[in-house]
Amino acid sequence: MSAQTVTETAPVIDVVGLRKSFGSNEVLKGIDLSVTAGEVISLIGPSGSGKSTILRCLNRLEDPTSGTVRVAGFDLTDPKVDINEVRRHVGMVFQHFNLFPNMSVIENVMLAPVETKKRSKDEARKQALGLLERVGLAEKADARPSQLSGGQKQRVAIARALAMEPGIMLFDEATSALDPEMVGEVLEVIRELAQTGITMVLVTHEMGFAREVCDRVVFMADGVVCEEGAPEQLFGNPQTPRLQEFLSKVL
């Protein structure tokens, strides 16, 4: 099965009974989560609730302890799956950017398309310039990552993830490490991206942004999905005491 055979209505992410333990510490205690193509969802919840771990199980940066994870038509828990192939369909943006300091900005963006033989160097450069243009950083193409501000770094990281033209984008607290005045420029890029029809899963602490941009919000606590629904419903009329308590603290 490949990504192309997935239809618009079928879920592109389908997680069933996902459990994950680190040693004796069980972080995910049976998660069911389904995301359809083009849907933008955010995972919210207190620190340590397992939001980032779910995200990292979606491209197998963490191996699930049990349960099934299907992403873009691949069964990630199948040991025979070509994980590198899966990851080319799933872009990821990290809290700490993780740009490669040994390369220039444009080389960061070009790396994956060139190394996976998807594109020639010339094509990759052209595409990378287009992506940098899209995140407003075309003029920084030849700069080193160390010469950029935090917000600029994260915009480059988004361009880098987009270079493989993934159907799914994962954002792991993309704005948490930024100075407040730089949060806006990054959210702006993500907002524009959300309107292109790409499937997105965001782990975020930006409640206002989640409310505005997402189709659905998933609230997690203590390794389980506590409550989920449309943003207006979740933020406007929280059902569980746990969510009410959480919202009273963050809003």
Place this chain on the structure above:
Amino acid sequence: MHLSRPRIGLRAVAGVAAAALAMLLGGTAAQAAPAPASQPAAVVQAKLPAVAPADLGGKKFTIATDTTFAPFEFRDTSSGDLVGIDMDILRAIAKDQNFQVDIQSLGFQAALSAVTSGQADGVIAGMSITDERKKIFDFSDPYFESGVQMAIAASNDTIKGYEDLKGQTVVAKSGSEGLAEAQKLAAQYGFTVKALDQSATMYESVKNQSAVAVFDDYPVLAYGIAQGNGLKVVTDKIPGGQYGFAVAKGKNAELLAAFNDGLANLKASGEYQRILDQYLNPQAASSGNIFQLAADSWPALSKGLWNTIVITLVAFVIALALGLIFGFMKVSTSRVLRGIATVYVAIFRGTPILVWAFLFYFGLPQITGVKGDIFWAGVATLALNSGAYLTEIVRGGLQSVDPGQMEASRSLGLGWGKSMQRVVVPQAVKISTPSIINQLVITLKDSSLLLTIGFAELLYQAQQIYAANFRTTEMLIIVGVIYFIVITLLTWLANYVDKKVNK
């Protein structure tokens, strides 16, 4: 200062090697014929040439010798050639008997090992003929009558004979005939004998008056005094041991016979006496200031410097490869690979370089039967040692790269290998470069330890020179400066490359 046998801490190492050798040689001693029989046999052979033609037809023999045991073998300061009584006699005999010699200057203990292990055909190294040695070697007719003599400071006018030593302290070398003779006289004349390990220490203690006299081998003393080492003799030599040329027991009888014939011819022609006089009654001591000395020594030192640089670079390239391989094994997920790398590092970081140098050069050939090559034995020693340290440097470098870098690369769909190659390793190299440069400098300095197996690197050449001219301090300053300059230049170059490559 007089250093007749300069060996930096070599005694202990030689002991280790000798012990290893004894084990490896197995029953050699047990097979030995009764000791007294061996020398008469050689003498009989010596008489033979009257009937057999004294000609070996230009055949080539490998002869091992000491690195420096003036006046028997040492490097001529300006030419760098090996000269001395042993060398001159050997060459004169070779000419007389029409054979060729390939002289290997290895160090005393190493020269003996080379002959017993079959790496050399014969040994001439100011070697006393003893019953113990006759079990393992066949000796030629004695070519030198040695003995022990007493020397005192040149400025000392109060000591005129042994009777003036009453209540005083004298020094002699541990385990030497000089010590034995001094101890015999000590009871009779009422003085104290102190045993020291190094010739240099002995002579210095006489000059600085912590001892009044030194008992040492007569030829060594005679040569040193003639070179102006600040001592003088006031008593006659006590006749003692005889020096002989030796081959492995039961081997190379033809060479031994030729040596005896040639020696007889040299004595008859007066050439023998001329050679002895040249070394034991020399006229002028070396002169000139340190700059003159450096200039005179440069031909020999530059050869040594070249060898130092070549062996360091060759060994370091191999060490880098080892460091990369084992460094990656150390960070791998396989318990077995990690274990192998850990054992490698533990072994080579936990053992002295000298042990490996001796094992590779003397031990291995006896196990494999293949003649050892000193250069590659040295390369193996340095590379394996340095590789162990580089393994840890590589491991540290790889582990100091933020794990997020690997995750970011893997999340883009690059495999582990590609991620290492394009993302992690370039950063690890940048982080590790200062440590790698540091290791290169250490390796260069460690290469001087190879002098113990007779590899002609820089410090070895310097030792050869000061053993002959007694200008130890100045020579050490000269090589110290050379090492300093070379290491400084190397560090600059490495930092320059680092800046160019690791922007």
